[in-house]
Amino acid sequence: MSDQPKSKNITWQKGCIRLERREALLKQKGCIVWLTGLSGSGKSTLAYGLEQALIENGHLTYVLDGDNVRHGLNKDLGFSQEDRHENIRRVGEVAALFADAGLITIAAYISPYQQGREHARKTVPEGRFIEIFLDPPIEVCEQRDPKGLYKKARAGGIKNFTGIDAPYEKPEHPEVTINTANLDTQLSLEKILSHLTQAGLLSYNDQS
DSSP states (O other): OOSSOSOOSOOOOOOSSOHHHHHHHHTSOOEEEEEEOOTTSSHHHHHHHHHHHHHHTTOOEEEEEHHHHTTTTTTTOOSSHHHHHHHHHHHHHHHHHHHHTTOEEEEEOOOOOHHHHHHHHTTSOTTSEEEEEEOOOHHHHHHHOTTSHHHHHHTTSSSSOBTTTBOOOOOSSOSEEEOTTTSOHHHHHHHHHHHHHHTTTTOOOOOO
16 A cells, blocks of 8 residues: 555645644644444444534534445445555545644544554644544444444355454554443543543644
């Protein structure tokens, strides 16, 4: 997977408005909050709960949801390993653009491969990528099975299903790890919000 564009004779155009000016306007720091974990681990629940909590506290934020993006931007991609890499690459680039606009960008993706998550991390400055690893046992995810996907996968109706016949590479150094089998939604949100606060992402102080 090359990082070099196919197009030739292109130049990055630098705008007149610096990120710091947008952040001062929004009174927050643009970043990516990346939720990763197996299907049924609670990614969408926490992503939209976090979005609501942030909005209620005056922060501009947006959720990039895995299924939603596959209805438009990534509707041409399947679930082969190659397509999964491309899915995460595209989402990482979009999330980086949102973060550069000053938004707290929430990405909720299984994102099973370490390489893809690390690529997304490198799209933003250091300290602006917060990896949230949701780590309940797979048995708990199967019991929840909100979309009936595990049942279909076990029956052979879905191929390349993460955790069943496709791998999930656990994050090596996530900023936050949550076992959502033991921690309810509200306490999980409080843990994430506490980290964002401590990281200084929910405020902007002009040091110039």
